[in-house]
Amino acid sequence: MTIPKYDDLYEAVLTFLSDGNEHSSNEMTGPIADVFNLTPEERSEQLPSQRQTTIANRIGWARTYLKKAGLISSPRRGVFVITDLGTAALASGAKIDNSYLNQFDSFKLFSDRSFDHSDKTQTHSASPSTGSASESTPDETLGKALQLINKQLADDLLDEIMKLSDKAFERFVLDLMNAMGYGAVDGAAEQTPYSGDEGIDGIIMEDKLGFNLIYVQAKHYSPDHSVGRPEIQAFVGAIAGRNGKGLFVTTSKFSKPACDYANHQHIVLIDGEKLTQLMIEHGFGVSTRKVYKVQSIDTDLFNSYCDI
Numbered sequence: 535m536t537i538p539k540y541d542d543l544y545e546a547v548l549t550f551l552s553d554g555n556e557h558s559s560n561e562m563t564g565p566i567a568d569v570f571n572l573t574p575e576e577r578s579e580q581l582p583s584q585r586q587t588t589i590a591n592r593i594g595w596a597r598t599y600l601k602k603a604g605l606i607s608s609p610r611r612g613v614f615v616i617t618d619l620g621t622a623a624l625a626s627g628a629k630i631d632n633s634y635l636n637q638f639d640s641f642k643l644f645s646d647r648s649f650d651h652s653d654k655t656q657t658h659s660a661s662p663s664t665g666s667a668s669e670s671t672p673d674e675t676l677g678k679a680l681q682l683i684n685k686q687l688a689d690d691l692l693d694e695i696m697k698l699s700d701k702a703f704e705r706f707v708l709d710l711m712n713a714m715g716y717g718a719v720d721g722a723a724e725q726t727p728y729s730g731d732e733g734i735d736g737i738i739m740e741d742k743l744g745f746n747l748i749y750v751q752a753k754h755y756s757p758d759h760s761v762g763r764p765e766i767q768a769f770v771g772a773i774a775g776r777n778g779k780g781l782f783v784t785t786s787k788f789s790k791p792a793c794d795y796a797n798h799q800h801i802v803l804i805d806g807e808k809l810t811q812l813m814i815e816h817g818f819g820v821s822t823r824k825v826y827k828v829q830s831i832d833t834d835l836f837n838s839y840c841d842i
Contacts, residue, residue: 537576537588543596544605544630546570551606551616552624559597559612563590585823598686599632603641608693644685676828688810691819692757695785695809703754704735707783710809711738713818716748733772740779747778755786757806763791770799783809 538546546566551557567577567589579588597614600606605620619638623630635641698706711717716738733751740746751769753761761784773780780801787805788796796803804812813819 537572537579537592538570540592540595540599541632543593544600544635545624547593547596547600548605548616548620548624548630551614552621554616554621556609556613556615559594559614562593562597562614563587566593599635599641602644603635603638605630605635611694644689676826684814687814687820688807691810691813692785692806694819695806696754696756698754700754703785704750704752707750707752708736708738710813710816710818711748711750711781713816714812716740733769737778738781747776748781749773749776749778750781750783753782753784753786755784757786759784759786761786761788761792763789763795766792766796766799766801766803770801785809 543566546569547562549569550562550565572589577587577589580586581588581591597606600620601608601614603619605617605623606614607617608614623634628634636645695703695706708717734749735752736750738748738750740748749772751772753765755761761782766782766788769780769782780799781804782796782801783804785806787807788803793803795801
């Protein structure tokens with residue numbers, strides 16, 4: 535038989551995890567391939583990148599979507615376990631596909647945010663909840679695929695950041711600022727003492743010569759925590775009279791009153807989503823897995839032959 539699509543693997547992944555034990559991603563591939571009676575050739579078939587087998591890649595995406603829906607969880611990197619929702623899904627006897635997962639808000643949010651819906655003429659989306667994009671051009675399909683990959687990468691990055699200690703997160707933020715071009719001539723950024731820092735976690739330089747200082751506060755909050763106006767007000771008070779600018783970074787998000795107040799006080803805010811975007815943009819904490827070259831016609835070259 536042919537290699538099953540990722541959404542045909544949902545039930546197999548849940549069934550494999552149904553013993554309630556933790557299992558690594560490597561443990562799943564063989565048994566799930568057995569379920570579908572894949573031939574040795576199908577098991578060894580590689581992606582175009584030649585870096586992973588097709589079946590392992592599709593099982594990986596199946597795990598991603600099941601995790602987004604809350605049917606499985608990942609207590610540690612590369613380790614998965616079924617949740618109560620996943621157990622209930624198996625017991626229900628329902629067909630577990632994208633339509634089934636779409637009943638969970640976390641899955642819908644992930645699907646919707648993975649694509650840019652600003653083009654109102656687009657009638658179909660390649661999101662998991664709606665199937666393939668039959669009317670998209672190859673360029674659009676490639677762009678949407680890249681958006682989905684980067685969205686998953688951003689989620690994985692935030693998961694890794696949340697595993698850091700509060701002190702390590704402060705150092706992490708300053709190192710990211712250095713990677714973005716801020717800091718002293720030698721690339722250093724000052725991290726204030728962990729206690730008695732008066733609400734200032736670090737100091738970076740806006741330019742390499744150090745003419746302007748930026749005071750940083752880094753809050754390692756859970757993603758569902760909302761930073762409110764009082765915390766921004768306290769930070770503004772901490773940097774008052776220091777003749778510098780303010781940068782407030784958090785792994786969570788900011789309330790609207792906090793954003794409005796920060797804007798009025800000229801405080802720059804970076805939430806968890808923006809933080810991971812900056813990491814991807816500046817190549818911090820990520821590595822390039824594959825480069826695809828998209829080429830177009832060199833019209834200048836062909837125009838040069840017109841008068842011959």
